Amino acid sequence: MKNKIAFVLTLIIILSCKVAPAKTQTQQIPVFMYHMLTTDSHKTNNLTILQSAFRSQMNYLKTNGYTTITMDQFYDSMSKKIILPAKSVLITFDDGYISNYKLAYPVLKANKQKATLFMISHEVGRTSDSMNAKQLLEMDINGFRVESHTDWHENLGSLPYAKQLNAIRAAKTSLEKLLGRKVMYLAYPCGSYNTNTIKAAHAAGCNLGLTTNEGFTSRLDNPYRINRIYMGPSDNLKTLKHKLDYGKQLMWHINTYLL
Numbered sequence: 001m002k003n004k005i006a007f008v009l010t011l012i013i014i015l016s017c018k019v020a021p022a023k024t025q026t027q028q029i030p031v032f033m034y035h036m037l038t039t040d041s042h043k044t045n046n047l048t049i050l051q052s053a054f055r056s057q058m059n060y061l062k063t064n065g066y067t068t069i070t071m072d073q074f075y076d077s078m079s080k081k082i083i084l085p086a087k088s089v090l091i092t093f094d095d096g097y098i099s100n101y102k103l104a105y106p107v108l109k110a111n112k113q114k115a116t117l118f119m120i121s122h123e124v125g126r127t128s129d130s131m132n133a134k135q136l137l138e139m140d141i142n143g144f145r146v147e148s149h150t151d152w153h154e155n156l157g158s159l160p161y162a163k164q165l166n167a168i169r170a171a172k173t174s175l176e177k178l179l180g181r182k183v184m185y186l187a188y189p190c191g192s193y194n195t196n197t198i199k200a201a202h203a204a205g206c207n208l209g210l211t212t213n214e215g216f217t218s219r220l221d222n223p224y225r226i227n228r229i230y231m232g233p234s235d236n237l238k239t240l241k242h243k244l245d246y247g248k249q250l251m252w253h254i255n256t257y258l259l
């Protein structure tokens with residue numbers, strides 16, 4: 001009797017352990033988020049990294065076969081199911097600091113790599129620390145595309161719907177006038193957004209909304225909740241590799257203090 005029970009149990013286990021059909025894994029895309037660059041090692045901070053570090057990160061991507069895709073390519077992969085290169089990454093910058101033009105743009109240009117700058121529309125040419133219209137136009141036609149980071153860097157998630165819509169629309173209109181083309185993508189300042197933000201971004205005609213939530217993104221994600229991966233002053237090739245593989249940083253204290 002015992003043997004019979006054992007036989008039946010074994011049979012059940014064998015039958016229930018059918019090999020699952022191979023699933024096609026959805027491609028996971030890292031979207032890196034940078035802010036400012038400097039050449040002075042005393043001036044790095046959470047939003048400012050050394051140009052030499054940025055250069056070595058971009059060189060690593062290039063020599064290891066990564067393709068820096070555009071927002072349009074990523075959006076097409078979502079909306080038209082267009083297949084992206086196998087090792088695709090998105091490089092993004094927020095705010096529009098002058099160091100993007102002076103220190104990041106030459107590196108990207110030399111490597112023929114593409115990036116996206118999310119510009120605060122009211123900051124265009126406002127101070128010596130922000131980019132002017134001429135610089136933005138030059139970058140925009142040379143692979144460093146300009147998109148929206150709202151009008152005044154509004155904390156969207158804290159505003160009523162109508163104000164969110166105004167902040168998104170005003171920036172879109174202003175940047176479109178400057179660039180002479182449609183501006184379709186929005187990065188939420190400080191990563192602040194809520195369901196009204198998503199409605200407002202959609203109503204204003206933006207096709208993607210980028211957050212500061214950490215992780216990979218994929219063509220199956222909500223287009224208004226695109227994850228990004230923070231890049232800071234403690235990042236080096238080891239942490240870059242980890243982020244390319246896992247879509248997030250190592251435990252923050254290790255990342256910050258030990259590597």
Ligand SMILES: [Zn+2]
Pocket residue numbers: 094095149153189190
């Ligand atoms: Zn910002």
